[in-house]
Amino acid sequence: MNAPPKRLTPEFVTGAAAAALQSNGRFAFDVSVVRPPGQIAEDQAKAIAGRFVREMAPYLLALWSTDHGAAIEPTSLKACDRALYAASAYEALTGDYSEITQRTWGPQWVVPMCGSEGQPQVVVSFSSQAVELASVPPSSPAPWERASIASFGIPRSASRWMYNPEQATAYAFAQTGRRIRSVPQLVAPLRPESPTLVRWRVDLEGPVSVTGRESAITRQRTTLLVGFGVQFSESGLLDLNPQAIRTTATWTDPVTKSEVRAVPSPLSPAGVEVVRRVTP
Secondary structure, eight states: OOOOOSSOOGGGBOHHHHHHBOTTSOBOOOGGGTSOTTSOOHHHHHHHHHHHHHHHHHHHHHHHHHHHTSOOOGGGOEEOSOOEEEBOSBOOOOSSOOHHHHHHHSOEEEEEEEOTTSOEEEEEEEETTOGGGGGOOTTSOOOGGGTTOEEEEOOTTSOGGGGOHHHHHHHHHHHHSOOBOSOOEEBOOOTTSOTTSOEEEEEEEEEEEEEETTTOOEEEEEEEEEEEOSSTTOEEEEEEOTTOOOOOEEEEOTTTOOEEEEOBOTTSOSOEEEEEEEEO
């Protein structure tokens, strides 16, 4: 897979994406994904991820290093750049549901953590609704168990720029030959896939024909995804797999004993596949 251009420039974008692109080559994200109302804000998310890494490194470092494929120095880990707000893959849950159900299936923060050379080595995800984490004093234990938190080592072979919305946009332009007309949106994948498998939704200014690697089906698209497939080792331009089956998850809340129906959001595909060919 080819790397994207090193910098997102104005000729790659149009419409709302062009309006949001600043002179420094970065998007100005809407306040709703930087400081979502009633949820953890981006700066808080970065601080929370940093604390989690510091506190949990004695227990998880060996696993992170195995995933990464090399030893990780935990004291050098810092939030790479942005913390990424991933909208829920499901419609809003309404009913008598427990905190853990709401937080597991709701919006998430995804925070890649970089080592001293700036390469993402660990990624942490947690519920954006776990607002209590932002006010826990350093001397008190953080209630990680309430946050639907997860962490993984990022393989060295993984495409590090997938966690960068500007480079994901530049990659989509390079692969399709179409300008991007809206600021990329991050939507969490359907469970049980991890929110750390980031997938940016990008809207193209015109249609392209794409052929999926698994389905071998060719179709026209004006919206595609850029990100990871079902694991870190596969990434690039993605699309909904036409052969995937869209289902509503149903189960019983373990606390309230109420029946839960998690309806997938229209923005979240039931299954994705890597695009192996694009024809403008």
